[in-house]
Amino acid sequence: MTFxxxxxxxxxxxxxxxxxxxxxxxxxxxxDGDPSAIGFDFADEHHNISTKDNVRISKLALEKNIDxxxxxxxETPMRSVREVCDLLNLKGPSDKSVExxxxxxxxxxxxxxGGISSPIYYTLNSVKGxxxxxxxxxxxxxxxxxxxxxxxxxxxxxxNSERELLSAVETALKKSSESNIVIEEFMEGFEVNVxxxxxNKEIKFLTISDRVTKPExxxxxxxxxxxxxxxxxxxxxxxxxxxxxxxxxxVDTGILYPQIMVTNSGPKVVEIGERIPGGQMKDIFKYATGxxxxxxxxxxxxxxxxxxxxxxxxxxxxxxxxxxxxxxxPGPLKTGLVKEAxxxxxxxxxxxxxxxxxxxxxxEIRELQTSSDRYYxxxxxxxxxxxxxxxxxxxxxxxxxxxx
Numbered sequence: 001m002t003f004x005x006x007x008x009x010x011x012x013x014x015x016x017x018x019x020x021x022x023x024x025x026x027x028x029x030x031x032d033g034d035p036s037a038i039g040f041d042f043a044d045e046h047h048n049i050s051t052k053d054n055v056r057i058s059k060l061a062l063e064k065n066i067d068x069x070x071x072x073x074x075e076t077p078m079r080s081v082r083e084v085c086d087l088l089n090l091k092g093p094s095d096k097s098v099e100x101x102x103x104x105x106x107x108x109x110x111x112x113x114g115g116i117s118s119p120i121y122y123t124l125n126s127v128k129g130x131x132x133x134x135x136x137x138x139x140x141x142x143x144x145x146x147x148x149x150x151x152x153x154x155x156x157x158x159x160n161s162e163r164e165l166l167s168a169v170e171t172a173l174k175k176s177s178e179s180n181i182v183i184e185e186f187m188e189g190f191e192v193n194v195x196x197x198x199x200n201k202e203i204k205f206l207t208i209s210d211r212v213t214k215p216e217x218x219x220x221x222x223x224x225x226x227x228x229x230x231x232x233x234x235x236x237x238x239x240x241x242x243x244x245x246x247x248x249x250x251v252d253t254g255i256l257y258p259q260i261m262v263t264n265s266g267p268k269v270v271e272i273g274e275r276i277p278g279g280q281m282k283d284i285f286k287y288a289t290g291x292x293x294x295x296x297x298x299x300x301x302x303x304x305x306x307x308x309x310x311x312x313x314x315x316x317x318x319x320x321x322x323x324x325x326x327x328x329x330p331g332p333l334k335t336g337l338v339k340e341a342x343x344x345x346x347x348x349x350x351x352x353x354x355x356x357x358x359x360x361x362x363x364e365i366r367e368l369q370t371s372s373d374r375y376y377x378x379x380x381x382x383x384x385x386x387x388x389x390x391x392x393x394x395x396x397x398x399x400x401x402x403x404x
Contacts, residue, residue: 008077010039051077068301072276121184142186147176189263216330290317318381336403343399352391355379
């Protein structure tokens with residue numbers, strides 16, 4: 001019998017998992033709310049259903065008698081996936097992991113009760129709750145305001161005064177489909193991205209990279225650097241924290257993506273998602289370990305044992321990796337329609353450049369407000385972080401984008 005896999009989400013970011021599933025000989029059933037989703041052209045069959053429509057997706061999964069269900073990059077399909085896994089006894093995220101991934105308020109509350117170090121926080125669902133924040137003895141400016149159920153730095157802001165707070169709360173509420181937001185302490189420190197591959201409650205892979213940001217583009221990654229420059233003591237603290245998170249979220253098998261702030265008082269969780277991460281983070285994992293997260297995800301949902309020996313790696317592994325994003329302010333690019341782009345061919349000739357492309361939008365450089373507004377990126381690999389950093393600077397010098 002042909003192995004049937006349902007892939008919930010069939011946009012550009014899910015295309016790789018659809019193509020890899022087909023290459024394995026799987027029968028692919030793609031589901032997406034966009035009738036023109038690019039992944040539909042590569043699947044064996046497709047269905048125009050919202051990834052949030054758990055009723056119709058569950059009905060379809062039962063009708064097709066699927067063998068596995070999966071998703072990647074976005075948390076939007078997770079509740080639908082969880083329901084199908086319960087109905088058909090398939091491998092998938094736990095209830096707690098789903099809710100912690102899709103709801104920051106749920107995550108904050110769960111982690112607080114479970115003893116996972118996190119920022120002090122306050123949740124509310126209307127502007128009327130602001131007085132409670134202002135009267136709190138535990139919270140003081142600056143504060144971070146974010147929608148509970150949005151991603152990609154959408155609706156997130158840092159506020160320094162009572163005057164700024166009302167506007168930030170109104171913006172976050174508009175970006176939250178569930179009218180729920182989180183207000184939390186601003187954490188001083190530097191942020192790291194962690195990728196965990198878990199099978200049978202055991203960590204099979206773990207990578208930690210530095211997430212480089214600037215205050216002017218709050219929360220948006222301008223560069224990823226592997227390996228992280230954290231101390232060995234901090235590494236052990238993060239490892240212990242990750243094991244506690246696995247137990248608390250009841251994760252048996254899956255890919256976890258914790259974002260952690262390293263503060264003077266130790267690591268604290270910014271947020272977490274059980275998914276293959278976006279923003280080129282899966283490339284950090286691929287070039288650091290030699291393994292592809294999409295292949296691993298397909299093995300996990302199929303129940304295959306994950307091999308970690310070097311002979312099973314699908315790519316070459318490197319000691320150091322940098323992914324650099326080019327953006328408008330605070331980056332070097334000027335906003336506007338792009339008239340001419342230069343340097344791509346020269347980039348291909350430079351040492352260590354393994355990948356480069358437009359991030360999402362090719363024709364226009366937009367004001368940097370969310371992660372989706374990043375314009376171009378390139379990936380540099382090598383044997384030492386010093387060499388990779390030098391080659392990254394050379395790469396930057398050959399690229400040029402002229403705007404109207």
